[in-house]
Amino acid sequence: MGALPWRAVARLLLIEDDPAIRIPLMRALHERGHAVAAEHTAMGGLQACLDQRPDLVILDLGLPDLDGLELLKMLRAVTTIPIIVATARDGDTEMIRGLDAGGDDYVVKPFNAAQLDARIRAVLRRGGPGHAPAVAIVVGGLRVEPATREASLDGSRLDLTPREFDLLLFLAGRAGQVVTKRELLTEVWQIPYGGADKTVDVHLSWLRRKLGETATEPRYLHTVRGVGVRLSAP
DSSP states (O other): OOOOTTTTTEEEEEEEOOOHHHHHHHHHHTTTOEEEEESSHHHHHHHHHHHHHHHHEEEOOOSSOOOOHHHHHHHHHOOOOOOEEESSSSSSSHHHHHHHHTTTTTEEEEOOOHHHHHHHHHHHHSSSSSSSSSSEEEETTTETTTTTTTTEETTTTHHHHHHHHHHHHHHHHTTTSSOHHHHHHHHSOOOSSSSSSHHHHHHHHHHHTTTOOOOOSOEEEEEEETEEEOOOOO
């Protein structure tokens, strides 16, 4: 399906086994204008995702029939639908595992519906009407096409997730400038609160890998210690 304009009603799939969380959250998200379906098992969630093709999935990791991380990997193998991991697992290692398995965002319980709604709208806003330039951005051998959401390096197409593309587009649009992690959280993740620096670090690491570089041997993405990151031509 095409990108969802961020003002549209979102069709959400909530995969959560605890009725004390699932039912109030469904009601709260519905009151905020979303259409919400729910499943309480991993296999039910997988089937519902394939059948219903929701705009976004909210995934708990503590499911009764299969660990949520395994379900996340299964979903990522068959769909690019945005997935927000919503879980009580709050360690950095768990968050990195969730993002590495394909999560687009990671929120830790307890959270309120307003916070989750903000995350949902932020994820859906990417790919909708925005402030991205219409013309291609070229930095060295790197070419980023905002209109088609495609990027290439030295003529070879880069296989980027939606979040990785948004991150690359933002940095390329400010080539030569140092961008702080707080700016990236605000502008790319649309999260003006909280300090989820690990989220930025993980996605920068993935982006570096796809650009064929590392933090210790950078070509395009240069870390400015204590400040942020700068994208510039080799």
